[in-house]
Amino acid sequence: MTAVAARERKFALDPVLAFLSEWWALNHAIERASKRMQVRIGVTAQQRMFVRVIGAFPGIMPGQLARVVHLDPGTVSTAIGRLERVGLVARRRERGDGRAVSLELTARGRALDAPDPLTIEGALARALKHTPSTQAESVRTFIARFIHELEAECRSLVGERPAGAVKRRTALAPRRLARRNGLRRSRSSG
Numbered sequence: 653m654t655a656v657a658a659r660e661r662k663f664a665l666d667p668v669l670a671f672l673s674e675w676w677a678l679n680h681a682i683e684r685a686s687k688r689m690q691v692r693i694g695v696t697a698q699q700r701m702f703v704r705v706i707g708a709f710p711g712i713m714p715g716q717l718a719r720v721v722h723l724d725p726g727t728v729s730t731a732i733g734r735l736e737r738v739g740l741v742a743r744r745r746e747r748g749d750g751r752a753v754s755l756e757l758t759a760r761g762r763a764l765d766a767p768d769p770l771t772i773e774g775a776l777a778r779a780l781k782h783t784p785s786t787q788a789e790s791v792r793t794f795i796a797r798f799i800h801e802l803e804a805e806c807r808s809l810v811g812e813r814p815a816g817a818v819k820r821r822t823a824l825a826p827r828r829l830a831r832r833n834g835l836r837r838s839r840s841s842g
Contacts, residue, residue, distance in 0.1 A: 674770030685772050693764065694738070697772045701762070702731055703740055703757065706774070711744075711754040792815060 665673060686697035695703065698721075705720055706712055712720075718728040732755065735741040740761035746752035746836055768774055780788055 683771060685775065689771055692770065693768070695735075695740070695764065699731060699735060699740075700771060700773075702735060703761055704763050706741060706755045707757050707762065713752065713754055717755065735761070762816070772835050 672687055683699060689700060693700070701721060702717065709716075709720075714732060715725055715816065716727040721728070733742055738760075739758055742756050742758050743753045744756055746754055746755060767777070769799050770780075782818070816829075
């Protein structure tokens, strides 16, 4: 055994920590690739995902986009605002309901909405090409199960209800909540 191998053996992780270590490596690789995409094509990985989904579903509404990409509607709205400012996306008011908005790509957005091997989805497409479909589906199933566990843990920590659960009580306003907890807001704190 080499000296390097002996040193590395000291850091053998249990299966859960070993998996998390790989997960963090994936997260880091995605973040680095996203920064390279920002420099090379002018959008982050998340912004490109929005462009690709809007391109696949012209007229999609922001709330629908949020559900497709599994993000909070506020996060999506902020990102769409940025994409509008750089001329990649346009919001269109729906006829008959002036409050409803749909999303479309501009000419610049359509130019960006094409497969690109130097993006995260290009790397994923290459990896999937060399992965049996049953194995890829197993990974997707595992990821969905992991997300479910994380969200269940989060709900139990903060007392949230599962999606679709009946609301039993309204949330307390910040001042009322502070009074209930014996806290007073000073006038100088704003």
